[in-house]
Amino acid sequence: MRRPRGRPAQGTGVTRDAILTTALTLLDESESGGKGLSMRALANRLGVTPMSLYHHVEDYAGLLRALSDTVYADVLKDIEAGLACHEEVREILIRYHAAVRRHPQLTLAIFATPAAFAGVTREITDRLTGLLQTMTTEPLLWRDILIDHAHGSGLPVARDDDAPAAPPPDDHDYRRALDCLLSALGPRRQ
Amino acid sequence: MRRPRGRPAQGTGVTRDAILTTALTLLDESESGGKGLSMRALANRLGVTPMSLYHHVEDYAGLLRALSDTVYADVLKDIEAGLACHEEVREILIRYHAAVRRHPQLTLAIFATPAAFAGVTREITDRLTGLLQTMTTEPLLWRDILIDHAHGSGLPVARDDDAPAAPPPDDHDYRRALDCLLSALGPRRQ
């Protein structure tokens, strides 16, 4: 009952930007499969009531959609003009993988919240599909293979025989695997 | 206050088997990214107090581990003897993908609960690694690619341009993609 009931005098409220920034921080701080972010914990961190968040985002799924739109915003942006299809696919996937790897808990949260899938991610898959159509007779097959691999390779699933919390492969390892896949997709006998 | 306080007279309690079976049912019924299963909902469905479950499973992560052990139990079982490496890898992955596809919500729940990863799944990855060592100079790379693809292809992520809840590709589609990958891994120029 510290704070008054109605609207505060000055701009003591939250911004949409502040919400998104703090939400991403909460997500990045946790290691619990996307469970680190909750509306209540987020409001708490912002020094605000949970309900005030609903004036800036639609709901929890909407919050995740907004987050993914900002995190993946640069994937398709300013791609060098006149690139060969092969190189453009490579560039997009390297950027996408880097974004997944930077915020793996966001990707896991989206996995757990089907309604959060939309926006930029759809544009990325569409762009990849278009490019792959000129490169292989099975564009949808390879688009799925490449995206699945970018996800799996960017997410912290314990899979190696070493430490249970082994970090995902770094960018260099991803590039190596990606080139492996792209050269398989490209010209090959049979 | 209907039921008496102490231990019931007869075997009105729950079995570990009943717990696992009902848990899998709850998971399969839901479409919410592995959120359909909770200790409380499970106890409710079994007509029992939430706390009674803790006498049969360690906790929520332990429940998921037990579930994955039963769901993936048959993946390595009774593999035909004298199979070529190539064929054995193919058989294991087809079975693994089928299990993921049968209970996608379990896989999503495990993704969201890192502590749930263990047991049979580790045996499967180890077996695959061993086989791939005789097939390629990059066994770990290809093991990850193949498992990531089995996951992605078995999970209901909205990714296609069609219906948002489009079903994952069926077994035939997976086999086609898998053969695509395996022939890329196999002998190829350069």
Place this chain on the structure above:
DNA sequence: ACCTGAACACCGTTCAAGT
């Protein structure tokens, strides 16, 4: 327009108490 408290229907898990 924006924030509030109270409420509803949920969570996982601990703990002492029963038989």
Place this chain on the structure above:
DNA sequence: ACCTGAACACCGTTCAAGT
């Protein structure tokens, strides 16, 4: 050994009430 109710510290979201 196994189940219980009560409790603690959480969830997302609705709703009427404030300014």
